[in-house]
Amino acid sequence: MQNPFENPGFSMASLTAAINLIPNRYGRLEALNLLPAKPVRTRQIIVEEYAGRLNLLPTRAPGSPGTVGERGQRKLRSFVIPHIPHDDVVLPEEVQGLRAFGSETEMEAIGGVMARHLETMRNKHAITLEHLRMGALKGQILDADGSELIDLFDAFEITPETVSFELGAGGTNVKAKCSAVLAKIEDNLKGEFMNGVHCLCSPEFFASLTGHAKVEKAFENWQNGAILINDVRAGFTYGGITFEEYRGQATDANGNTRRFIAAGEAHAFPLGTVDTFATYFAPADFNETVNTLGQSLYAKQEPRKFDRGTDLHTQSNPLPMCHRPGVLIKLTSA
Template sequence: MATMDIFNNSAFSTTSLTGMIEKMDFKPSLLGSLGLFEPMPVRTRNIFVDRRDGKLTLIPTSADGSAPEVLESDDRDAVSLKTTRLAKQFTLYAHELDGIRGFGSETELAAVQAEYARRSKRIREDLELTHEHHRLGALQGKLLDADGTTVIYDFFSEFGENEEAAISFELDVATTDIRGLCHQLTRSMARTSRGAFTSSTSVHALVGDDFYDAMIKHPNVEKAYLNWSAAADLKENKAFGAFHYGGITWHNYRGTDDGSTVAIPTAEAKFFPVGARDVFKKAMAPLETMGFINTPGRDVYMMNVPDRDRNMWSKGEIYSYPLYICQQPRVLRKATLT
């Protein structure tokens, strides 16, 4: 019969558990799969984002022998931010080990590890959902807490930039030039990027259900949508699909089933660049223990906390210290259905 002493095994050390949780499969997510946020391991919770506003200017002609025009120094400052702290735990009680026995080739240690991993996976999935929530917030320029209203960071305010007003796509009007609106929006994003857009940069949109449905049924879009390879089989369910139109990749974003915890409002669209220079970053700070102090941060940590007084339980705790940052929120755009 397994006992609480089993947690003294090196398999339950912080290093071993962290390695296990990093390799554990979790449910995929759209924003995570895009590889949008450049990982930036840091050694402290406090970070500084260095900004340099170098503008391109024309050089005037000058007379032979005269002094050249002097290059003005770049406007430079630093924005102070702090990584978030995400933590959750479960408790494995001594009485729950009563039924764990080794059988076949499975040892008692393996059986306890399997139960431990099962509970860890549940928290890992919650953690990944929270990371997706933070990614979605950064894509909109405002990082919100789990309640959906508390603002952790307003990146427009932090970086001193103005948020553009929402564009009406007037999808309820049959004659609206949707392709023209797409081009205007893309040009606007590129011109305000101040060099962040490169030749490989593309514009993507996360779209709510009503916006997406109205978009693909609009008279000026429907034919292009039906010719898109992803819509070749008209009988196939294309809910939560994606297609390319007007130079923009449109994703019918699938969030949580309640339509609110992690979601895009049904009649809205959020636009952001993929492959732009220094727009999105993900800072990762280290675990707040002596063993990991001043080490490069990892995506997730796990540790075991035993009951040293009564030996009645052991707690599995998962920690993550990310900060998803939009360093140039001026390139973000949003739109409404009408």
């Protein structure tokens, strides 16, 4: 009896196309499109810094001329792109007797089982990518267990900036604190431009900010206080910064819940930049993907020993990157 998974519809190319078509329903940073995807052909990227301006060095075919750097002091930094594999299995019980359902063919029915598995796996990759991207906005990219993968501030030899909003004191000039954040970001753009500043806040920071006497007064003066009866957690602009409550969290392999933003903290960053943010995707470690441009996700399947099911393998090789970590400002409520 022919194994249905040998059909070309379940090849690496077909499954990879299928998992990339599944929409990413998780991630505020995905919705903001702050760190757009940039596929690369290698497992490493090299970032060049020249006079404060950072440029990614493109790959070239063997024998072709290299890019010409500008004269002056330059620094090259190399970053290894993380490899994130995830496996699952389609058991015989899941596909047994599927031909009897309605008018579906066997391949259509098995394709539905495969699609359900791919969607679950895709969602796990999505929340993992959100975690990595949030780390890039904080300047410290962490693994699932909380260990450090890359400290961008150390890599770029930059001292991280923190602004204490002192929200516990009723007399604090919150607008002046916002101006200080804007000034720090603008000073570190290094020739880049922006069209605004966004700030993702922990629930504790957001509550302290909106409950501050100076901020509440501003709400009353805006549309006669109509904003006070609405849900402003989606974001409001005050002092030139759009503040938004962010509740991103996930559990690790041990069942521990990890919040993406610590209690009482917030993180501000510029919007509308050209090349300050990116998410680099490396190719999978398959024979078929050697020297190809990386995709956000890959999927592949093979039969188990004695044909006792089908192993399903997915992987992603992402590296969210901020090329100018100086524009990443941490805010604290204390």
